[in-house]
Amino acid sequence: MVDAPLLQLRGLEKVWPNGTAALRGVDLAVRAGSVHGLLGANGAGKSTLIKVLAGAIPASGGSVEWRGEPARWTNPRAARAGGIATIYQHIPLVPTLSVLENMLLEQLRGWRLDRAARDRAMAVAQALGDPFDLDAIVGELPIGTRQMVAIAQGLMSDPALLIMDEPTASLAGDEREQVYRTIRRLAGEGRAVLFVSHFLDEIVALTDEVTVLRDGRAVLEARTVDLDEAAIAAAIAGRSVTALERVEREHPVGDAVLEVRALASPGKLAPASFTIAAGEIIGIAGMLGSGRSELLHAIFGADPAARGAVLLNGKEVSRDPADAVALGIGLVPEDRAAQGFIPGMTIAENIALPHDGWLIAPGRERAVARAAIDDLAIKARDGDALVGELSGGNAQKVVIAKWLTPRTRVLLLDEPTAGIDIGARADILRLIRRLADQGLAVLLVSSEFEELLAVADRLLVLRDGAIIAEVDPAATDEAGLIQLASGSQLTTDIAA
């Protein structure tokens, strides 16, 4: 690698008008034909850096060299024309238009259905291995395929550098694999890829070089072969990540609290039966779409089509979340913003949501909120702060705090650490452990199997809506678990 880098940043700075410094002098070199990983906790400056490169916001200082020459893009179109394509995390496609039309959104002139444009799109799709039908409506495609459409859209301008902001964040195992293959193929064609991710394993497996940002500075720049996950994680966190280590629990597991009897949901969930005891943490390991959320929703009574029985302390829970809540089951749903909290309400009001009674007691609610803020280390002035204005990790703590009442016996957690930086993630895992120590039964779903291995007492592996195995977390590792949850060889074994 002696040739000059395609993109070279020197001392790049960005200061927001309110005085917050998002980038405090970042050096970064991206070479043609290589995959460059960019990591950092939430707020480290990744998104800002990407926006500067994409021409969406101007830098406040430092220099950008593109193909050996100084460059300064004033708008996204200029960056595009220069040969940089950016694929943002929340795939900005028009769901009501076809794949082809989405790919041609950038097109400026001409007829809506242009023969030549279609041929060009077809060529791009072919280069990606034809992952989709050009005439399919985007809104009807699975999310993994939509990600491929977004990549194809980025490739329409034949960029020399492709920036991908967490392209795999919402994808399941095999869909991720497809994105990985595509990224390798693009690098093989001589393009550079700047790949942003939360997932250390894919950074290690996929990238040639790594840059880690912390507090607006590049704190680690190295070739990936010289690094391991622990070193990267330490650089991201700036401290050792102790919460992810397994700690043997001191508190013995108590009596059975919740019994699930042949709980099924047509087309989504095969009959599942298990019990969970007070103080026990059961981890549910499964890929996206394996029926994890469906299982939790069925237990919570939020799935009207569910069959079978759920018993709490021997009392049957009806198909109604209100009943489940009254009996002491709490659900922290997967999609925090859409299902977990009410953004326009304060922390105190959100926490008080499940409470019954007639009159609101503002004093008591504020005291409860104050206690939760202190207890769970929620970063907020007081209970009157709006939850919609908190960061992801803090909003998640509010959603959990909602259920921390004497009434709650069972806590169902659906991906409680998704989209949260490592520091807050460790906080939440520690909290889960502590709640179980206090006697709560916890059912934990997570895509991060290392988290399950770290905190769960037992693991249930879910695939295609069925519980296929029960695993002792002390006797297995992440790779084994991934194989169980997604491995095709086991399916054939079972089928045979």
Add this chain to the structure above:
Amino acid sequence: MTRTIDWRRIFGLREAGVYYALLLLLALLAAIAQSRGLPNYLSPQNLGNIVYQASLVGIMGVAMTVMLITGAFDLSVASVAALAAAVLVGLAPSIGFPLAAGAAIVTAIAVGIFNGAIVQFVGINAFIVTLGTLTAVRGLVLVLTDGRSLMVERPEVLQEMLAFESTRVPIFWAALVLALILIVLAALKRRVLVGLGGLVVGILAVLAGRDFAVAAPVVYLAIFTAIVWAVLRFTVIGRRIYAVGGNAEAARLSGINVHAYKLGAFVLSSAAAGFAGVLFGCRLGAINPTALQGSELTVIAAAILGGTSLLGGAGSVLKTVVGALLLFTLTNGFNVLDLGASYQGLIEGAVVIAAAAIYTVGGDRRRGRRAAVDTAPEAPAVAEAG
């Protein structure tokens, strides 16, 4: 634990704009009346008149606000009110006023259940469903009245109806007591606006004098508004109404019966429309088939003037009532001062759009400022969590 009082927010345009607008308009009209040598525009009589004229729209507006808070929409209120009036006027001669009024309100509630059930259980957008019932119920009124004006002929029944609607109620002592309660409450709870409201009520009562009386619908409006306000403000039901509109799925997964609340809003809206229809029918003892046509838009405009969001999760019934007062002050002013009725619609429309603009722009600015303060220590405002 004491609350810090955020003066800039409480008296900012977004929170208090509708009050300023009403005061400004009253001052303007008073000045015009003065300069033209007309009688005092701000006389208790005229102010009482404005409230009386706004009372029907106010009653429907209060229920509409609850509806909008839950995130739904009801275009059918004026048609439902007309239907209730038609049922009342049609039945009163044969079964007497109280029973006919009951039948009218039950009819209205039935329409509300129909609207709500279709919106909730079939899953059609409330705008479309109530646009349908707006037309269909108006058609039903035409069928019932056979396209002609109906009238109550029996004098004793007519007398009863007129009494229900146009009895004048002296409110001096009631207003004074209310003012006192509000001021004490404000002092105890450190609520600036409540205290100010109490002060305004007290001063108005004293200025109006001991013999001042208002028409019955004003009292009905006041009682209904007070009840709904108190339910929204102080009860768990009220919070859940906001929660259902703020994020229905989060509310459902918190154990709140979202269907019941949404259906309840439709029933409340229609029941209020039914009651307004009863008052309307009593006012003249008669109903013509096009009565109240177009009022649904005034009702919604009042709620929007009061800062209620069409997206759900936010809104205040007090401000809706003030919004209705604002609209009827405009109408009243144009009539009393003879300002050229042709301009009235133009001005009303402009006021509604201006109000919405102030709420939207003011709201964004506030959110931006607070977000910057809250996230700065942890993350720059742009770096959103996944």
